[in-house]
Each structure stands twice: as structure tokens, then as C-alpha cells.
Amino acid sequence: MTTKAAADDEDMAWPDHAYTPGQTPRHPAGRFADITRTAGPGSGPEALMRCRAWRLGLRWAEAGYFWEAHELFEAVWVALPQGTPEKRLVQALIQIANAGLKLRMERPRAVARLAAMARGLLDACAFEPEGTIMGLGRAGPEAWLAGIESGRLVGADLTGAGGKAIRADADAATGDHDADEIRPARP
Numbered sequence: 548m549t550t551k552a553a554a555d556d557e558d559m560a561w562p563d564h565a566y567t568p569g570q571t572p573r574h575p576a577g578r579f580a581d582i583t584r585t586a587g588p589g590s591g592p593e594a595l596m597r598c599r600a601w602r603l604g605l606r607w608a609e610a611g612y613f614w615e616a617h618e619l620f621e622a623v624w625v626a627l628p629q630g631t632p633e634k635r636l637v638q639a640l641i642q643i644a645n646a647g648l649k650l651r652m653e654r655p656r657a658v659a660r661l662a663a664m665a666r667g668l669l670d671a672c673a674f675e676p677e678g679t680i681m682g683l684g685r686a687g688p689e690a691w692l693a694g695i696e697s698g699r700l701v702g703a704d705l706t707g708a709g710g711k712a713i714r715a716d717a718d719a720a721t722g723d724h725d726a727d728e729i730r731p732a733r734p
Contacts, residue, residue, distance in 0.1 A: 560603055566614040567651050579615065583622035590626050592633040596682050598623070608640065608691070611700070613648040617641050632672045636680045639668035639688060646695050662696045 560582060564571055585599040595601055604619035620641045627634040642665035649657040669692070674685040 560599075562607075562612055562615050565612045567648065568614075569652070574615070579618050582619060586619075586622040586626045588626050592627065592631070592681060595623050595626055595633075601681070604640075608644055611647070613644045613651065617644040617648070620644065632674075632680050635668045635672050636683065636688070639665045639672070642668065643688060643692050643695065646692070647700065650695055650698065650700055658695065662692060665692055 562574060562578070566573055582600050582603055586595055586601065587598070590598070600619045600622045604616045604623065607619065608616035620637055624634060624637040624641060627637060642661045646658045646661035646665065649661060665688075669685060669688055672680055672685070674680065678684070
């Protein structure tokens with residue numbers, strides 16, 4: 548698949564909304580199965596860094612699709628070998644995404660509990676100075692976590708692509724100009 552075709556394929560995979568329990572409809576069962584299957588069991592970290600589940604999980608986390616990113620990250624986490632820094636990092640991202648979802652649901656105790664778990668996992672990764680795990684440095688996940696801990700519902704900037712705040716000032720697609728409504732930012 549060419550790079551343009553791969554990008555088009557990934558753009559077509561975007562969810563039509565961010566699922567928030569009790570607030571928005573849940574996605575149909577199996578909605579992300581074609582994507583999660585790309586994180587093949589027994590694949591090594593290098594292969595998983597290139598799989599569609601990882602790439603889209605990062606993009607969706609950056610855009611504030613927390614539940615959806617969690618689903619994709621979980622498939623990668625399951626495929627990684629036990630006790631590795633890679634598995635701990637992906638588990639930390641799962642917990643941070645979950646904390647973002649709980650912040651959206653206005654559950655501060657759950658946010659604090661999940662943030663503490665994520666911080667412990669990031670510490671256990673033992674990043675080398677200027678080092679990366681699964682293509683990510685520690686600064687991206689740390690900044691995402693710090694934003695959520697401070698009560699800012701922000702997307703991640705995991706890949707250095709400039710994660711966006713997901714408080715929409717205007718939505719040209721719907722004509723909705725309610726700056727207080729929190730919604731995912733889609734590129």
C-alpha cells in the first residue's frame with residue numbers, strides 16, 4: 548500500500564464520535580476489529596510500532612478519542628511480551644486515556660487513581676535520557692498526563708505533531724459555536 552493510500556485508509560477509519568459512557572452512543576461491537584487485528588499476537592515491538600492499531604491509537608489519543616484509543620492500545624498491549632518496558636509504556640497510555648475519559652465524565656477520584664497508576668508505569672519504564680520506547684520519549688506521555696491531572700481535557704502530543712486542546716471554539720461542520728462543549732479535535 549502506498550503512503551497516500553495508507554493515509555487515506557487511516558483517515559477513513561476515524562470514529563464518527565468519541566464514546567463517553569452515559570453520554571454518547573457506544574460504537575457497534577466489532578467496529579474496530581479490523582484495526583485491532585493488526586497488532587498480531589507474538590509480534591515484536593518493532594513490528595507493533597508499525598501496525599495500524601498503534602499508529603491510529605496515537606492519532607486518536609492526540610485528538611481526544613480516549614475510549615477508542617484505549618481499545619487500540621489494548622490490542623498492542625496484549626501482543627507485547629510480559630515484563631517489558633514496551634508493555635509498561637502501552638499500559639501507561641491505556642491508563643492515561645482512561646483518565647481522560649473519566650475527566651470527561653467528571654469523575655475526579657477515578658482520574659487521580661488512574662493517573663497514579665500511569666505515573667507508576669511510566670516510572671517503571673526506566674526511559675534512558677533522550678531515549679524512546681515504542682518510538683515515544685517520556686515527555687509526550689508525561690505532558691498528556693500532567694494536563695489531565697490538572698483538569699485540562701486535552702489530547703496528547705505523543706508524536707510531536709502538536710496535540711490539540713479538545714475544547715472546541717467552533718465546529719464548522721455543525722455550525723455549533725458552543726465554546727463550553729468538549730469534543731474531540733479531528734485533523
